[in-house]
Amino acid sequence: MTVITRFAPSPTGKLHVGNIRTALVCWMAARVEGGKFLLRLDDTDRARSTEENVVAIRRDLEWLGLVPAGEVRQSDRFALYEAAFETLHAAGRVYPCYESEEELSIKRKVALGRGLPPIYDRAALTLSAEERQRLEADGVRPHWRFRLDATPIEWTDLIRGPQHFEGAALSDPVVRRADGSWLYLLPSVIDDIDMKISHVVRGEDHVSNTAVQIQMFEALGAAIPNFAHMALLVGADGKLSKREGSIGVEAIRAEGIEPQALLGLLARIGTSEPVVPVATADELLPGFAFSHMGRAPARFDSEELAQLNARTLHLLPYEAVKDRLPANVDETFWLAIRPNLTTIADTDAALAVIEGPIAAPTLSPEDRAFCADAAAAADALDWAETPWAALTTALKASTGRKGKALFLPLRLALTGQDHGPEMAALLPLIGRERAIARLRLAAGAA
Ligand code: GLU
Numbered sequence: 001m002t003v004i005t006r007f008a009p010s011p012t013g014k015l016h017v018g019n020i021r022t023a024l025v026c027w028m029a030a031r032v033e034g035g036k037f038l039l040r041l042d043d044t045d046r047a048r049s050t051e052e053n054v055v056a057i058r059r060d061l062e063w064l065g066l067v068p069a070g071e072v073r074q075s076d077r078f079a080l081y082e083a084a085f086e087t088l089h090a091a092g093r094v095y096p097c098y099e100s101e102e103e104l105s106i107k108r109k110v111a112l113g114r115g116l117p118p119i120y121d122r123a124a125l126t127l128s129a130e131e132r133q134r135l136e137a138d139g140v141r142p143h144w145r146f147r148l149d150a151t152p153i154e155w156t157d158l159i160r161g162p163q164h165f166e167g168a169a170l171s172d173p174v175v176r177r178a179d180g181s182w183l184y185l186l187p188s189v190i191d192d193i194d195m196k197i198s199h200v201v202r203g204e205d206h207v208s209n210t211a212v213q214i215q216m217f218e219a220l221g222a223a224i225p226n227f228a229h230m231a232l233l234v235g236a237d238g239k240l241s242k243r244e245g246s247i248g249v250e251a252i253r254a255e256g257i258e259p260q261a262l263l264g265l266l267a268r269i270g271t272s273e274p275v276v277p278v279a280t281a282d283e284l285l286p287g288f289a290f291s292h293m294g295r296a297p298a299r300f301d302s303e304e305l306a307q308l309n310a311r312t313l314h315l316l317p318y319e320a321v322k323d324r325l326p327a328n329v330d331e332t333f334w335l336a337i338r339p340n341l342t343t344i345a346d347t348d349a350a351l352a353v354i355e356g357p358i359a360a361p362t363l364s365p366e367d368r369a370f371c372a373d374a375a376a377a378a379d380a381l382d383w384a385e386t387p388w389a390a391l392t393t394a395l396k397a398s399t400g401r402k403g404k405a406l407f408l409p410l411r412l413a414l415t416g417q418d419h420g421p422e423m424a425a426l427l428p429l430i431g432r433e434r435a436i437a438r439l440r441l442a443a444g445a446a
Contacts, residue, residue: 003035010042011053021266027066028288039068044182060249064259084190093219096142097124120171144176153211158228158290165211189216204229236301256343261309270298277311310342336425358416360441367409375439388424413442
């Protein structure tokens with residue numbers, strides 16, 4: 001079987017963290033099996049779908065490297081839906097209903113008042129042809145429901161395990177509005193059949209939709225795909241968090257989060273696998289399996305994301321970032337500074353330390369004298385090999401200093417800061433001229 005998945009966002013808004021997790025799991029499920037990951041734009045709601053959102057969805061997926069092998073738009077496919085609808089109509093699986101919203105709401109209240117589930121009573125099925133004609137002559141246009149079979153509905157969910165629903169306990173869902181427009185349920189099934197989707201992967205808020213949709217697959221004579229329903233995403237505090245779950249990709253990117261970091265976190269939260277930094281999304285594949293995904297909510301913590309971002313930057317090769325670095329940052333420079341970055345924007349600060357000018361540190365008279373010695377030693381040094389090792393060895397011998405007393409005044413004098421990247425990596429980048437000048441400045445001699 002070729003694994004084919006689809007990510008099916010509605011372009012009624014921008015992608016958020018919850019959507020991205022769905023897209024990523026769809027992508028991994030296909031990729032790990034050498035299958036296909038497709039994008040389906042659920043834009044049947046013409047009023048709320050916008051082109052701007054479509055463009056943003058494509059751009060976000062590209063930024064994340066979750067590039068679909070194909071794309072379909074539901075708004076291009078109404079003829080397909082019409083044909084399937086006719087098949088279902090001919091088979092008596094969809095039927096016209098004439099109740100207004102108010103009537104339905106009263107029916108629901110009455111049922112609840114009697115302690116019954118608020119299931120549609122199928123009154124429309126008992127209308128005679130004449131009654132229907134009369135209603136239509138009065139200008140009432142029908143909406144359409146799918147007639148469920150009163151049978152048990154069962155499937156083994158790849159994440160949730162065996163699932164069981166009773167068809168008789170579910171309400172016949174409305175699939176088409178009186179104005180002819182489509183609701184989500186039926187077009188999704190028609191597309192899944194047409195696109196040969198093997199695995200429907202989505203959030204667990206769709207579990208009861210699946211029960212209904214399984215009967216739609218059957219009614220259309222199609223094989224039932226595999227289903228995997230992911231547990232919800234919650235905030236760090238374990239509560240259903242609107243805020244964290246709804247953080248947009250745009251905002252995450254603006255904070256300097258690398259796509260690999262976002263993917264690395266979203267691939268592992270709510271699973272039995274540890275969160276690890278990765279340089280490419282493909283590195284996530286060996287740890288992926290639906291069986292690793294738990295039923296408990298997945299915790300998304302922005303703080304954990306920030307930390308993973310730093311760990312991710314520490315292993316990103318120059319090639320992966322060079323387009324976003326200042327032009328004068330070469331590979332050696334990148335490798336020297338990346339262990340100290342939390343976001344790529346920190347590169348500017350690192351560059352400023354190397355290129356200067358830096359402020360002269362405030363040092364004790366002894367440390368100033370030491371810096372004067374260091375300036376002389378640096379001047380006498382062979383800079384071709386490993387100047388930091390050569391400098392500190394020479395100063396250790398000539399001054400007897402060691403440890404912090406040796407290193408800290410040098411770091412302060414050479415970088416203006418008491419912390420930062422390895423001096424061994426930095427000093428060659430600072431270079432001979434600047435290093436000597438900075439040491440002299442710290443000594444008070446410049
Ligand atoms: N457009 C639906 C949603 O965003 C798709 C659900 C599905 O994957 O079938 O919830």
